[in-house]
Amino acid sequence: MRAMTVVPGEPGTAAVEEVADPARETDRLLVRGLLVGVCGTDREIAAGAYGEPPSGQPKLIIGHEGLGEVLEAPAGSGFRSGDLVVGIVRRPDPVPCPACAAGEWDMCRNDRFSERGIVREDGYGSERWRVEPEFAIAIPTELGEFGVLLEPASVLAKAWEQVDRISGRAFFRSERALITGAGPIGLLACLLGVQRGYEVHAVDLAAGGAKRDLVESLGAHYHAGEAADIDVEFDVAIECTGIGAAGQSAARRVVSGGIMCLTGIMNLDPRLDIDATTMNRNMVLRNQVLFGTVNAGRRHWEQAAVALAAADRGWLTAMITRRVPLTCWTEALDREPDDIKVVVDLTA
Numbered sequence: 236m237r238a239m240t241v242v243p244g245e246p247g248t249a250a251v252e253e254v255a256d257p258a259r260e261t262d263r264l265l266v267r268g269l270l271v272g273v274c275g276t277d278r279e280i281a282a283g284a285y286g287e288p289p290s291g292q293p294k295l296i297i298g299h300e301g302l303g304e305v306l307e308a309p310a311g312s313g314f315r316s317g318d319l320v321v322g323i324v325r326r327p328d329p330v331p332c333p334a335c336a337a338g339e340w341d342m343c344r345n346d347r348f349s350e351r352g353i354v355r356e357d358g359y360g361s362e363r364w365r366v367e368p369e370f371a372i373a374i375p376t377e378l379g380e381f382g383v384l385l386e387p388a389s390v391l392a393k394a395w396e397q398v399d400r401i402s403g404r405a406f407f408r409s410e411r412a413l414i415t416g417a418g419p420i421g422l423l424a425c426l427l428g429v430q431r432g433y434e435v436h437a438v439d440l441a442a443g444g445a446k447r448d449l450v451e452s453l454g455a456h457y458h459a460g461e462a463a464d465i466d467v468e469f470d471v472a473i474e475c476t477g478i479g480a481a482g483q484s485a486a487r488r489v490v491s492g493g494i495m496c497l498t499g500i501m502n503l504d505p506r507l508d509i510d511a512t513t514m515n516r517n518m519v520l521r522n523q524v525l526f527g528t529v530n531a532g533r534r535h536w537e538q539a540a541v542a543l544a545a546a547d548r549g550w551l552t553a554m555i556t557r558r559v560p561l562t563c564w565t566e567a568l569d570r571e572p573d574d575i576k577v578v579v580d581l582t583a
C-alpha cells in the first residue's frame with residue numbers, strides 16, 4: 236500500500252512510498268484511509284525539527300488528523316464495516332504515570348507517551364491503517380468527510396473545557412472572548428466560543444478574504460491587525476498564533492479575573508523577551524489565570540464531534556480550502572496564500 240513517509244530529523248525526506256500493509260492485529264479495526272489533514276506539526280516533522288519513528292524503524296508514517304472507513308471490525312467492538320472513524324492521536328505512556336493511569340493521557344506527566352504520526356507510532360497517512368477500538372471515534376454519517384477536522388477541533392474542545400472549569404473558581408462573566416489568529420485552530424476556537432454563547436472577536440494579520448468571511452459568518456467580529464488596538468475588554472483570550480507579540484498584545488485586553496489560554500507554541504520569535512515583572516503584577520493584582528494546553532483526552536474528541544455536527548455545513552466546507560492527492564501529498568506541506576485547512580486525499 237502507499238503511505239506518506241518521512242525520516243524524522245532529516246529535512247527533505249517527505250515522500251509517498253510503498254510500504255507493508257498494517258500488521259494483522261485482529262483486536263483492532265482495519266480502516267481504509269480517506270482523508271488526512273496537514274498542520275504545522277507535520278511541517279515541523281517534514282523540516283526535520285520534530286518527530287520520532289517507531290522503535291527500530293528509520294521512517295515514520297506521518298499524519299495525525301486521519302479520517303477513514305472501517306473495513307473490518309472485531310466482534311463486540313461497537314464498530315461495523317462501513318462506519319466512518321477518526322483515530323485518536325496520543326497513547327498513554329507505558330509506565331504509566333498517574334495521569335495516564337487515570338485515563339487522562341493528554342495530561343501525561345513524564346512525556347513518554349506516543350502519538351500516532353508524530354512520535355514513536357506510525358500515523359494515519361496511508362491507504363490502510365489499524366486502530367484500537369477504544370482509540371477510535373465514530374463519526375456521525377451526517378458529519379461525513381468533515382470528520383477530518385476532528386483532531387484540531389478536539390484541541391479546542393479541551394481548551395474551552397479548561398476555560399469553563401477554571402471559570403468556576405469565582406465570579407465570572409462568560410461574555411466576550413478574544414481569539415488571536417484565524418487559521419484552522421483560531422477559527423475552530425471561534426466556532427466553539429460562539430456555540431458557548433460568547434461574543435467572539437478574532438484578530439489576525441490578514442486584511443480580509445476567507446478568514447474574515449469564516450469569522451463573520453459565525454456571527455463573530457473580525458479585526459485585522461493587533462489585539463491591543465481593539466477597544467473591548469475580554470473575559471477570555473485564546474492565543475492560537477504561537478507569536479509572542481500577538482500573545483502579549485492579547486494579554487493587555489483581558490479583564491481582571493480573566494482567563495488566558497495558550498494553544499500556540501512560541502518558537503517563531505525566540506528573541507522575544509517576556510517581561511516577567513509585568514506578567515507577575517498583572518496576574519497577582521488582577522487575579523488572572525494564564526494556562527497552556529496541548530493534545531486532547533477522549534472526552535474532548537467526543538465533545539469535538541458534537542461541536543462539528545452542530546456547525547453549518549457551508550462553514551465547514553469553506554474551512555477545507557485545498558485537497559492534494561496522495562500521489563503528490565508533499566505539496567500539502569507548502570503554504571499557499573489562500574490556505575485554511577489543507578487535506579490529503581488518500582484515495583487519489
Ligand SMILES: [Zn+2]
Nearest residue numbers: 328332335343
Ligand atoms: Zn503519562
